[in-house]
Amino acid sequence: MIPTKGISGNTLFCKRASTSLNCFRYENTVAQRRKQSTRRFESFRTVAKSESKPKGAEPGVANSAEKAAWYAVEAFGKLASGSKRTENSAERTGLEVTKMTREQVLDEIRKDYEVNNYFVSGQGEMTAYEPDCEFSDPFVSFKGVERFKENVSNLGSYLKDVKLDILEWKETETEVDVRWRFSCIVDLPWRPRLAAAGGTTHVLSPETGRVVRHVERWDVEVGRVLRSLLVPANRIPTSRWEVFMMSLSDGDLRGVWLAVSGFFVAPTAAVLLANSAVSLASGEDRLPAPVSLGCWLLLLAACVAELQKLTGVGKGNGGRGGGDGL
Numbered sequence: 001m002i003p004t005k006g007i008s009g010n011t012l013f014c015k016r017a018s019t020s021l022n023c024f025r026y027e028n029t030v031a032q033r034r035k036q037s038t039r040r041f042e043s044f045r046t047v048a049k050s051e052s053k054p055k056g057a058e059p060g061v062a063n064s065a066e067k068a069a070w071y072a073v074e075a076f077g078k079l080a081s082g083s084k085r086t087e088n089s090a091e092r093t094g095l096e097v098t099k100m101t102r103e104q105v106l107d108e109i110r111k112d113y114e115v116n117n118y119f120v121s122g123q124g125e126m127t128a129y130e131p132d133c134e135f136s137d138p139f140v141s142f143k144g145v146e147r148f149k150e151n152v153s154n155l156g157s158y159l160k161d162v163k164l165d166i167l168e169w170k171e172t173e174t175e176v177d178v179r180w181r182f183s184c185i186v187d188l189p190w191r192p193r194l195a196a197a198g199g200t201t202h203v204l205s206p207e208t209g210r211v212v213r214h215v216e217r218w219d220v221e222v223g224r225v226l227r228s229l230l231v232p233a234n235r236i237p238t239s240r241w242e243v244f245m246m247s248l249s250d251g252d253l254r255g256v257w258l259a260v261s262g263f264f265v266a267p268t269a270a271v272l273l274a275n276s277a278v279s280l281a282s283g284e285d286r287l288p289a290p291v292s293l294g295c296w297l298l299l300l301a302a303c304v305a306e307l308q309k310l311t312g313v314g315k316g317n318g319g320r321g322g323g324d325g326l
Contacts, residue, residue: 100128100209109176109202109211110169117164119200119216120182122153128202129211137216148214159184159194167197176202176211185233189241193233196225261305268299 100108108128116124126145134141135148142148161184168179183195196218203213218225230249232242240259247255272295275287285292 099207102204102209104128105204105209105211106171106176109178113164113166113178113180117162117182119152120159120162120164120184121156122149122151123156129214130205130208133211133214135214135216138218138222158187160187161185168199174204174206176204178202186229188229189239190232190245191234191242192229192231192245194225194229196220257301258305258309261302264298264302265306268295268302271295272299 105128108126112118112124112126112128118124118126126149129145131145132143133145133148134143136142162182163184164180164182166178166180168177170177177199178201179197179199181195181197183193186192186194197220198216198218200217201213201215202211203215204210205212227249230245232246234242237243237246240262244256244259247253247259271287272292275285275292279285287295
């Protein structure tokens with residue numbers, strides 16, 4: 001027992017109260033430090049998640065695979081067109097050193113949109129642009145009007161039924177911002193539809209008044225636009241290619257087989273007939289038994305599929321099983 005002689009009751013109560021208050025303050029300080037530590041950890045985890053998020057998931061931004069696909073398309077366009085465009089650079093030499101008024105620049109930009117469909121077809125002189133203007137879009141960035149026109153015209157030769165609508169036109173001292181929407185049919189065997197909406201910012205030079213930067217943005221995911229190139233524009237396919245691509249995009253294996261079955265009838269029949277002729281002449285079967293059996297099964301399946309298309313049995317699968325073009 002602790003002696004309390006010489007200590008009043010009030011003094012003892014005050015000391016005990018002071019001790020309890022100090023303990024409460026200590027526990028409160030520990031709790032606050034724990035909260036701060038938890039907040040710092042949550043902040044660090046949030047930053048780590050945001051940094052690890054793939055950039056290609058953002059709308060209008062192309063990832064590495066999509067950029068690689070774009071470069072492949074650009075190379076294909078150059079290969080297909082050869083060296084058609086060599087004469088336009090000489091036609092612009094008289095326009096490259098003169099300064100244009102603001103009204104002339106705006107008129108030429110609007111003409112490129114409304115008359116020439118320039119960024120779809122590559123047509124027009126594009127006199128409102130500096131020769132070394134920088135062009136950028138979700139796929140690539142480069143400099144040079146001639147390269148832009150060459151790329152666009154190479155791909156534009158495969159675009160049919162082009163529709164371009166100007167949704168908004170804004171002008172400032174240094175920029176012209178245009179929002180647009182376009183659609184077209186790509187001249188591939190399955191005739192897919194290419195459609196997108198977005199905008200283009202034309203940055204004007206304070207010295208010459210012409211466009212020095214052409215920044216194109218898309219309001220849709222780049223991957224979604226690229227995937228649409230696998231789907232035919234026609235809802236009811238009329239050719240084998242359209243049936244094949246539509247079925248492939250839907251994961252319809254039956255439709256895929258109905259589209260390609262006709263290509264196996266003649267080759268397999270020829271192989272089996274040749275093997276039969278050799279067997280009759282030599283008395284030996286030249287094809288191994290598993291290969292011969294596979295050819296017979298393939299021929300049978302192809303003939304059944306062709307018979308289904310002729311009788312209309314295969315047309316019940318969303319129109320993919322038949323069609324006049326099959």
